[in-house]
Amino acid sequence: MRIKNNVAVSASGLIFNPDTGESFTVNPMGAMIINELKEGKSQEEIIATTIEKYFVEKNTFEKDFEDFLGLLHNFSLVEND
Amino acid sequence: MTEKRKLTIAVTGLNAIDSPGPGVAVIRGLKEAQSFDCRIIGLGYESLEPGIFMHDLVDKSYLIPYPSSGTDAILERIEFIHNNEKIDVLIPNFDAELYPFIRLEKTLADMGIHTFLPTLAQFEERHKVNLDEFGKKYGIKVPKSKSYHDLHSALKLSHDFEYPVLVKGKFYEAYVAYNDEQVKTYFNKITAKWGTPVIIQEFVHGSEFNVTGLGDGKGNTIAAIPMRKQYITDKGKAWGGVSISDYRMLELTGQFLSQTKWRGGFELELMKDKQNEFYLLEINPRMPAWIYLAVGAGQNIPETLVRLALGEEVKPFTEYKVGKMFVRYAWDMIVDIEEFQQISTTGEL
Numbered sequence: 217m218r219i220k221n222n223v224a225v226s227a228s229g230l231i232f233n234p235d236t237g238e239s240f241t242v243n244p245m246g247a248m249i250i251n252e253l254k255e256g257k258s259q260e261e262i263i264a265t266t267i268e269k270y271f272v273e274k275n276t277f278e279k280d281f282e283d284f285l286g287l288l289h290n291f292s293l294v295e296n297d
Numbered sequence: 298m299t300e301k302r303k304l305t306i307a308v309t310g311l312n313a314i315d316s317p318g319p320g321v322a323v324i325r326g327l328k329e330a331q332s333f334d335c336r337i338i339g340l341g342y343e344s345l346e347p348g349i350f351m352h353d354l355v356d357k358s359y360l361i362p363y364p365s366s367g368t369d370a371i372l373e374r375i376e377f378i379h380n381n382e383k384i385d386v387l388i389p390n391f392d393a394e395l396y397p398f399i400r401l402e403k404t405l406a407d408m409g410i411h412t413f414l415p416t417l418a419q420f421e422e423r424h425k426v427n428l429d430e431f432g433k434k435y436g437i438k439v440p441k442s443k444s445y446h447d448l449h450s451a452l453k454l455s456h457d458f459e460y461p462v463l464v465k466g467k468f469y470e471a472y473v474a475y476n477d478e479q480v481k482t483y484f485n486k487i488t489a490k491w492g493t494p495v496i497i498q499e500f501v502h503g504s505e506f507n508v509t510g511l512g513d514g515k516g517n518t519i520a521a522i523p524m525r526k527q528y529i530t531d532k533g534k535a536w537g538g539v540s541i542s543d544y545r546m547l548e549l550t551g552q553f554l555s556q557t558k559w560r561g562g563f564e565l566e567l568m569k570d571k572q573n574e575f576y577l578l579e580i581n582p583r584m585p586a587w588i589y590l591a592v593g594a595g596q597n598i599p600e601t602l603v604r605l606a607l608g609e610e611v612k613p614f615t616e617y618k619v620g621k622m623f624v625r626y627a628w629d630m631i632v633d634i635e636e637f638q639q640i641s642t643t644g645e646l
Contacts, residue, residue: 222542224620234619236569237506237525237541 217285217294219254233293240291245270249284253294259285305382306603307338307375307410310390311348311355315627316469316532319390321347322589324354326599329592333603338382344641350632357382360644364394371397372404379408386411386606388599390583392468395420413606415561415582422557423580425496426467432577435556437549439577440501440568444494448484452477454497463498466491471533473500501578503570505529506543508550509585511598513605514560520598520614521550522591527622535587535625540594542619549575562588562602590623 219225224232229247231240242250245266252262259281267277288294306327310318320339327335339358341349349358359378362370371394378384387410389398398405399417406412414420423431425442432439441458445451454462464483465471468491472483480497487495510521523546528537550565562584568576584598591598594617604611640646 222619232620234542236504236543237527237539239539 217296218256219250219293220295223293225250301334303334304385305336305338307340307384307387309340309394311339311341311346313347316534317586319584319586319588322586323388323390323584323599325589326592326597330597330600338384344637349640349646350630350636358646364397368397368400372401379410384410386603392582395582411606413561413602415559419557419559420582423582425465425579426494437577440499442496442498444496446493448481451480451484451497458497458499461500463500465496465498467494501568501570501576503568506546506567506569508546508565509588509591510550511562511601512554512559514558516555516558518551518554518613519601519611520596521547522594522596522617524590537624538587538590539622540590540619545575562598587623594618594621
């Protein structure tokens with residue numbers, strides 16, 4: 217799964233989907249995850265970086281991460297590899 | 298540096314109010330034209346249309362008779378104005394006035410006034426009263442709709458529709474009705490203002506999108522800007538919007554233009570449902586009030602329309618800026634009573 221090429225993500229966490237005109241805001245953790253997905257990092261790599269940076273428990277984060285990916289999918293911000 | 302040619306362009310739709318006419322936005326585009334300088338003649342119907350008092354945009358204003366006065370009365374007034382101003386191009390911006398101006402097209406051309414309007418057949422065919430047929434003919438998805446000339450028949454709509462439904466006037470206004478009682482209220486409200494028929498349309502739940510563009514009358518897309526409404530007023534008008542890159546909207550626009558050979562500016566009103574399907578709700582046969590977004594996004598549609606009206610060859614626009622937004626605002630102008638008095642009594646300012 218990767219973020220669509222044309223989806224713009226600002227440093228402050230504003231996401232703009234130019235296909236639909238929808239915009240969303242995410243917190244710094246969300247922005248970091250989205251940017252890493254944009255860079256083509258694997259889900260395992262993103263999980264590893266995030267739990268290290270934010271000191272979160274792995275199981276809890278994996279569940280939240282899955283929910284977050286589901287949201288990105290629902291809003292048509294991602295496409296499958 | 299060579300001096301740009303100077304054109305005199307007459308523009309209607311100066312009612313920059315809460316449900317605005319497109320005139321002021323069209324004029325802003327014309328003032329930014331690269332290929333000409335222009336003197337703007339504002340044509341208004343009421344003495345309080347704000348554009349009349351915008352002297353930085355409108356050089357001279359005249360009141361003209363309402364379309365319901367008939368083509369003779371309109372022509373007589375335009376002849377008078379033309380004698381004073383030598384109009385090169387006239388841009389009507391209201392649906393209701395297009396019919397007389399289309400009929401006067403040749404007469405105006407003989408006088409030296411150029412227009413760039415759809416044909417009468419195109420104008421009639423896309424009419425919301427005929428939208429159902431239009432969709433079938435061109436293979437474009439449209440919500441089910443039916444026209445009614447009397448309330449009694451409209452109240453039997455439950456045989457054909459499920460609530461909620463949209464109750465729409467033939468030119469303007471649309472209301473969502475959830476029951477018979479509301480259909481009755483809106484039907485009466487609309488017929489009092491716009492006459493019949495009243496259109497009952499299936500209500501498609503979803504997000505509102507629009508495309509504005511320009512067809513050359515030969516089936517080519519000269520310009521097209523898709524927009525998503527971001528802020529909608531209680532009258533259903535976009536108060537904010539953003540240019541987007543949805544290729545399906547551009548394809549649909551291309552399909553509309555190549556099949557109908559539409560001539561002139563237009564606006565497609567679309568609804569995207571939960572299944573991501575686009576429905577064509579309406580085709581407005583003129584530039585919309587948000588046309589200045591197209592200028593801001595890199596396609597000066599008013600300027601290009603003027604060039605087409607003058608018979609020039611224009612190259613189709615191939616790109617535009619995605620993510621350009623418009624945010625509308627209300628602005629109180631201070632006007633001396635003498636100006637109001639002058640436009641009200643003499644019909645000129």
